[in-house]
Amino acid sequence: MSIELIWAIILCFAIFAYVVLDGFDLGIGINYPFITSKWERDIAMNTVAPIWDGNETWLILGGGGLFAAFPLAYSVVLPALYVPLTAMLIGLILRGVAFEFRWKDKSKTQIWDKAFIIGSITATFFQGVALGAFLQGIPIEGRSFNGDWWHWLTPFSIFTGIALIFGYGLLGSTWLIYKTENKTKRHMQFLGKRFFILTLVMILIVSLWTPYLHPEYFQKWFSYPRILYVLPVPLLVLISTVFCFRALIKNYDLQPFLWSIVLFLLSFIGLMISIYPNIVPPGLDIWQAAAPKKSLQFLLIGVLIFIPIIIAYTSFTYWVFRGKTKPNESYH
Amino acid sequence: MHMFEAIDLARFQFAFVVSFHIIFPAFTIGLASYLAVLEGLWLWKREDRYLKLFNYWLKIFAIAFGMGVVSGIVMSYQFGTNWSVFSDKTGPVLGPLMGYEVLSAFFLEAGFLGIMLFGMNKVGKKLHFFATLMVAFGTFFSAFWILSVNSWMHTPAGFSINDVGQFVPENWIEIIFNPSFPYRLTHMLMAAYLTTAFVVGAVGAWHLLKNNKNLCARTMLSMAMWMAAIVAPLQLIAGDMHGLNTLEYQPAKIAAMEGHYETKKGAPLILFGIPDDDAMEINSIVEIPKLGSMILKHDFDAEIKGLKDFPADEIPPAEIIFWSFRIMVGIGMAMIALGVWSLLLRWKDKFYSTKLFHIVCMIMGPAGFIAVIAGWITTEVGRQPFTIYGMLKTIDSVSPIDAPAVATSLLVFIVTYFLVFGAGTYYIFKQFSINPDIDKDQTKKVGSLGVSLKLFDKA
Ligand code: HDD
Ligand code: HEM
Ligand code: HEM
Numbered sequence: 001m002s003i004e005l006i007w008a009i010i011l012c013f014a015i016f017a018y019v020v021l022d023g024f025d026l027g028i029g030i031n032y033p034f035i036t037s038k039w040e041r042d043i044a045m046n047t048v049a050p051i052w053d054g055n056e057t058w059l060i061l062g063g064g065g066l067f068a069a070f071p072l073a074y075s076v077v078l079p080a081l082y083v084p085l086t087a088m089l090i091g092l093i094l095r096g097v098a099f100e101f102r103w104k105d106k107s108k109t110q111i112w113d114k115a116f117i118i119g120s121i122t123a124t125f126f127q128g129v130a131l132g133a134f135l136q137g138i139p140i141e142g143r144s145f146n147g148d149w150w151h152w153l154t155p156f157s158i159f160t161g162i163a164l165i166f167g168y169g170l171l172g173s174t175w176l177i178y179k180t181e182n183k184t185k186r187h188m189q190f191l192g193k194r195f196f197i198l199t200l201v202m203i204l205i206v207s208l209w210t211p212y213l214h215p216e217y218f219q220k221w222f223s224y225p226r227i228l229y230v231l232p233v234p235l236l237v238l239i240s241t242v243f244c245f246r247a248l249i250k251n252y253d254l255q256p257f258l259w260s261i262v263l264f265l266l267s268f269i270g271l272m273i274s275i276y277p278n279i280v281p282p283g284l285d286i287w288q289a290a291a292p293k294k295s296l297q298f299l300l301i302g303v304l305i306f307i308p309i310i311i312a313y314t315s316f317t318y319w320v321f322r323g324k325t326k327p328n329e330s331y332h
Numbered sequence: 333m334h335m336f337e338a339i340d341l342a343r344f345q346f347a348f349v350v351s352f353h354i355i356f357p358a359f360t361i362g363l364a365s366y367l368a369v370l371e372g373l374w375l376w377k378r379e380d381r382y383l384k385l386f387n388y389w390l391k392i393f394a395i396a397f398g399m400g401v402v403s404g405i406v407m408s409y410q411f412g413t414n415w416s417v418f419s420d421k422t423g424p425v426l427g428p429l430m431g432y433e434v435l436s437a438f439f440l441e442a443g444f445l446g447i448m449l450f451g452m453n454k455v456g457k458k459l460h461f462f463a464t465l466m467v468a469f470g471t472f473f474s475a476f477w478i479l480s481v482n483s484w485m486h487t488p489a490g491f492s493i494n495d496v497g498q499f500v501p502e503n504w505i506e507i508i509f510n511p512s513f514p515y516r517l518t519h520m521l522m523a524a525y526l527t528t529a530f531v532v533g534a535v536g537a538w539h540l541l542k543n544n545k546n547l548c549a550r551t552m553l554s555m556a557m558w559m560a561a562i563v564a565p566l567q568l569i570a571g572d573m574h575g576l577n578t579l580e581y582q583p584a585k586i587a588a589m590e591g592h593y594e595t596k597k598g599a600p601l602i603l604f605g606i607p608d609d610d611a612m613e614i615n616s617i618v619e620i621p622k623l624g625s626m627i628l629k630h631d632f633d634a635e636i637k638g639l640k641d642f643p644a645d646e647i648p649p650a651e652i653i654f655w656s657f658r659i660m661v662g663i664g665m666a667m668i669a670l671g672v673w674s675l676l677l678r679w680k681d682k683f684y685s686t687k688l689f690h691i692v693c694m695i696m697g698p699a700g701f702i703a704v705i706a707g708w709i710t711t712e713v714g715r716q717p718f719t720i721y722g723m724l725k726t727i728d729s730v731s732p733i734d735a736p737a738v739a740t741s742l743l744v745f746i747v748t749y750f751l752v753f754g755a756g757t758y759y760i761f762k763q764f765s766i767n768p769d770i771d772k773d774q775t776k777k778v779g780s781l782g783v784s785l786k787l788f789d790k791a
Contacts, residue, residue, distance in 0.1 A: 050446025053401055057442045061434045063408050068431040071423020071498070078412030078419075079731040085413060086741040089406050090748050096402040097752050100395050104759040143420055143496065149737035291424040292494065294501045299428040306435035313443045320447060320454050 003297065004290040007069040008279065010303055014065055016268050018058035020171065020261050025052045027172020029095055029120020030165060032113065034191055039327060040184045041113060047179040047325045049099055054314055056092070068299050072143060073279045073289040080138045080145040081130045084152055088126040094119030121165060128164030132157030135274070136213055137282040156209060163202035167264065170195040174248075174257035179325050192256055193248050199260075200241060203267055207234070210274055214282055217274045230273055237266045339730045341738040342414040345745065347712075349406050351705055352749050356400030358704045361475055361521065362528025363393050364468040366555075367448075371464050375457060381548050381769075388548070388768040389532075392760055394449055399756045401442075406745070414738065418719055418729035425491055425499045425507060426481050433477035441470030472521070479520055483513035486711070486721050487581045499720070511581055515574040516711075522567045523707065526667060527700025529559035534697025535764050537690035548768035550684055553693065557683075561671035567664055572627070578714075579628055582721060584642045585714035588650035589657040590624055591616065592638040599624040599636040604658075607650040612640055614650075648716045656709040663703040670696060 025048040035041050048055075066074045078085065094115045102112035133152035140146060173192035177185055211218040221230055244259035279286045290296065367389055374382035408430070411419045447455060447463040455463070490506030491499045501507055536552030543549070579586045587593075591602045591614045601623035605616030625634040639647050670692065677683040715721055719729045 050450045053398075053442040053445055054439065056401070056405065057434065057438045060405060060408050060438055061431075063412070064427070064430050064434045067412065067419060067423050068427025071420050071427055074412050074423060074427075075416035075420035075731075078409065079416045079733050082413050082731075082733055082737050082741070085409055086744065089409060090744060092405060093402040093748055093752055096405075097398055097756060100398045101755060101759060104395070104762065144416060144732050146732075149734045291427065292498070292500045295424040295428050298501065298504055299431045302428075302432050302435050306439070310435070310439045310443065314439075317443055317446050320451055 002287075003293060003300065004069075004286050006300065007065075007290065007296055008286045010300075011062065011065050011069065012268075012272060014058055014061045016265065018055070018062055019268065020264060021055035021058055022052075023168045023264070024048075024171040024175040024257075025055055026095075026120045026124050027168040027170070027175065029116050029172070030124065030169040031172045031176065031188070031191055032117045032120070035184070035187065038109070040187070043180055043184060043325055043327055044176055045099065045102070045116075047176065050321050051317060052096075052099065054317065056096070065299075069291055069296055070279055070286070070289040071291055073284060075143070076138060076140055076145045076280055076284065077134065080147060081133060081152055082149055084126040084130040084133065084157075088123045088130070091119045091121070091123030091126065095123065124165050124168045125161040128161035129157045131164070131271075132160030135160070135210060135271070135281060138280050140280070140284060156213065159209070160206060163199075163206055166195055166198040166202055170199045170260050171257070171264070174260045178254050178257050181324050189248070189251055196244060196248055196256075196260075199263070203237070203263070207267075207270065210271075216282060220274055233266055233270050233273065237263065237270075240266065338733060338735040338738050339727060341735060341742055342730050342733075343726065345414060345738060345742045346410055347709075348742070349403065349410060349745060349749075351708070352753060353400070353403040353407050354704060354708060355701055356396050356403060357471070357475070358524045358527045358701060359531065360393065360397050360400050361471040361524035362526075363389060363396065364464075364471045365525070366528055366532065367393060368461075368464045368468045369555075371461050375461055381551055384548055384768060385551060388763075388766075390449065392763050395756055395760055395763070397441075397445065399753055403749075403753075413741075414731050414733070415719070415729050416731040416733075418724065421498050421724060421729075422485075422720065423498070425501050426484065428501075429477055429481045429484070429508065433474055433481075437470045437472075437474035437477060439470075440473065441467050444470070475521060475524070476517060479517045480508050480510070480513050483516045484510045485719060486516075486715055487512040488720050488723055499723075512574075512577055515570065515577050519567070519570045519574050519707075522563050522570060523700065523704050525559060526563055526567060527704060529556040529563070530667070530693075530696050530700045531698075532556040533560065534694045535768075537693035538764070539767060539769075540684065541687065541690050541694075542767075544684055546767070546769050552768070553690070554683070557671065557674035557693075560667055561675050564664065564667040564671045568668060571661070571664065576628070582714065583637055584639065584646060585648055585653070586628065587637060587639045587642070588648045588653050588714060589710060590628075590636070591650060591654045592624070592636055593640050593650075594638040595635060595641050596638065597625070597635045598622045598633045599628075601627060605654075607654045609647075609649055609651050614654075646717065648714045653710045653714045656706040656713070660703045660706040660710060663699045663706070666696065667699065667703075 028044050028048060032041065032044065035044055063074075066077070096119070098112045098116035098119065102109045102116070129152065133154065136154060136156055138145060138147070139151070170192065173188045173195055176188040177192055180188065211221050220226060240259055240262045244256060244263060247255035247259050275281055277285045277287075279289045367386060370382050370386040370389070373379070374386060444463040444466040447460065448467050451463065452460055484507060487510045488499070489510040490501065490503035492502050494500045532552050533556030536549045536554075536556060539546050539549035540553060575586065575589075588607075590599075591605050591607050592599055593607075593612045593614060598621070600616075600619040600621045602614065602616045603618040603620065605614045605619070607614045622632045625636055626632050628634070628636060639650060673689060673692075674683065677686055677689055683689075717726050718724060719726050
């Protein structure tokens with residue numbers, strides 16, 4: 001396997017880790033409008049307060065990794081997604097500060113809760129938009145993006161934006177099912193089922209829509225004998241759908257969350273199948289965009305040393321804050 | 333014309349977001365170490381005041397750190413969105429360095445921050461102290477890597493250029509430890525410590541003015557002023573060495589900082605003057621003959637090259653950095669003076685009773701932030717018109733993006749930053765106004781969480 005491909009896999013790992021981890025804590029913001037009592041909101045916020053920063057760091061690794069390993073891709077994609085990315089950043093700022101600010105002034109808690117909701121939804125929506133615009137393809141001329149600053153805006157990208165809101169909503173509610181008890185938990189079970197159905201519908205539509213974006217995508221999925229290799233993905237989606245549904249109906253604790261992650265993983269693999277071997281669809285492949293070998297090797301050493309350590313202490317933090325979040329768990 | 337507008341907006345946007353960002357790291361790098369020291373002292377001496385101070389500053393740290401994180405995430409996307417040509421060309425060299433920053437610093441900070449803030453009752457004291465230390469190390473590693481990146485942009489080394497115009501790494505040691513890096517790292521870390529010390533000192537002084545028996549306030553002011561007395565003079569030495577290094581690698585920057593347009597033997601040290609870039613002359617008001625040559629070359633009659641003798645398209649704007657440099661150095665001198673005064677007062681045993689001293693300490697509270705920003709402006713504007721000194725011009729670094737896009741995002745950033753960070757600053761001040769010497773656990777019970785606890789029991 002070439003080092004370029006290894007790097008592409010590392011980036012996929014970082015991005016997927018980000019999607020799941022920040023997905024559930026952005027998802028809390030998406031569920032927030034439906035959580036109305038103050039103490040329930042306090043608890044929901046505290047289920048992620050100790051870990052959200054770590055979750056978001058995967059986004060920085062995704063961006064930083066792209067810059068280091070595929071600088072050409074980085075310098076094409078970011079200008080192309082200028083507007084959605086800026087909007088996402090603004091959303092992340094609003095919600096990021098809300099974690100601290102909402103405790104500082106009792107009369108303003110409401111305002112920061114709104115900032116949390118708006119920030120989470122904005123960040124999620126524009127991540128989805130960015131994904132959609134990316135899938136549609138980015139025009140390149142020479143070594144730079146060749147399009148105007150509204151190029152990202154299409155029905156498809158708006159649709160993927162909405163889809164991601166439901167998807168993160170599902171991760172958020174199932175996480176809260178796992179971390180809360182009593183009334184809050186029941187509340188989340190109710191919401192979880194709804195987000196689940198909405199997410200499924202969205203996955204279905206995006207899966208059917210994507211192959212029609214480019215003939216190349218269509219080829220990847222429907223040409224024989226490729227179809228035999230890729231068929232397991234939709235089949236597994238079907239199976240995990242059944243299990244996720246069952247876990248939700250039976251009111252299991254942790255299972256709905258885990259099955260939601262599996263659904264995300266399968267959708268993610270589906271996307272990778274569509275895109276590979278490109279790093280920027282439709283025309284820039286992994287090898288064309290890669291940095292020189294010396295850059296890839298140097299940072300690979302760091303990844304091999306640090307990622308296991310990071311996973312170890314991150315797991316430790318999750319373990320310290322394991323179990324149901326109690327209402328008095330805060331230093332404020 | 334179109335490109336020209338986009339580039340100016342992009343430069344302004346970068347300067348704006350990075351100036352906002354640096355305010356928080358400058359404070360959190362110092363504060364993380366200060367918290368580690370406080371917790372260490374508490375574990376060692378078991379004195380209550382250290383724990384109180386730890387809890388007091390922890391809350392402030394949490395707010396400042398949160399703002400540092402969100403403004404930092406913006407930074408890591410600035411390169412790609414606004415400086416895409418720069419990213420394409422320098423990615424192979426700078427990307428891995430920033431990658432190491434994420435791996436060794438950001439994850440470490442973020443991973444242990446949760447335990448540091450919320451874990452006091454969940455893990456043992458020792459483990460909690462370990463978490464605090466890890467966060468402090470994280471801020472240090474972060475400074476290490478980002479300053480290596482920044483220094484490489486000033487004094488690039490250890491690279492070659494490939495056929496598509498990218499910088500390709502040849503020797504990582506030379507890249508990381510490029511010529512200006514050791515100076516810049518030392519100078520910036522001390523800047524962060526000084527910045528924090530003066531904030532801590534100002535808060536201590538404020539509470540002492542209200543009640544001069546306040547034990548916690550006394551501890552704060554005393555710790556802060558030891559830092560000032562020791563580190564401020566060291567900062568002068570480090571800054572001077574940094575300047576000599578710059579003279580070697582970026583002589584045009586030094587000429588602009590010093591206000592030298594003409595090449596002169598036995599150049600004066602211009603204390604104050606009005607530089608005029610169009611006329612290429614300075615109307616100096618106060619100068620000390622020959623001292624400029626002495627400081628820069630350690631010889632009263634040495635020749636100092638003036639801006640006129642550099643290629644016309646490689647001259648940084650002296651009108652800006654002449655002033656920013658003087659602001660920084662002036663604040664540095666004021667810090668040294670305050671440090672000396674504090675030693676005198678200690679010696680005469682009037683440290684806690686001299687009101688005027690406490691008032692001056694309060695006024696000096698924000699001095700570090702101003703010096704840090706002034707210092708960065710000197711460094712960065714002095715690198716113009718290059719982004720990679722001598723290699724890549726700013727005008728050739730910018731993204732091919734429409735000016736309205738940059739203008740809109742700039743506007744949105746400005747509005748959001750002022751609202752959000754304005755609120756954060758307000759909350760930090762609110763926290764400052766709380767007396768550090770009261771028992772926090774008492775106030776906590778009647779706080780928002782006490783209320784929610786009761787409600788929860790009813791449910
Ligand atoms: C000398 C110090 C210094 C300087 C010059 C910079 N930073 Fe910074 N940065 C830090 C010191 C720091 C820090 C102390 O490590 C922070 C502050 C709060 C925090 O979370 O970490 C941080 C946070 C921080 C974060 C969020 C990390 C997290 O989630 O924990 C990012 C992505 C960046 N920075 C990126 C940048 C970029 C791209 C810079 C240059 C343009 C930059 N920083 C300049
Ligand atoms: C954190 C403190 C910093 C401050 C306050 C600061 C300030 C500035 C300012 C004022 C400019 C504009 C110069 C001009 O337009 O004349 C600038 C440019 C620039 N700086 Fe910094 N800088 C800081 C740190 C950094 C760091 C750490 C990096 C690199 C990682 C960096 C990279 C750049 C780049 C790429 C430019 C190009 C844009 C331009 O030249 O206009 N800066 N900075
Ligand atoms: C006391 C006298 C001081 C001297 C002689 C001095 C000298 C210098 C010089 C020559 C530079 C420019 C480096 C370059 O050419 O690129 C610089 C930059 C800088 N200074 Fe100072 N400085 C002093 C005090 C301070 C103080 C008190 C602070 C903050 C608390 C500070 C913070 C900075 C920062 C943040 C930079 C930009 C980063 C860097 O290049 O190191 N300085 N200083």
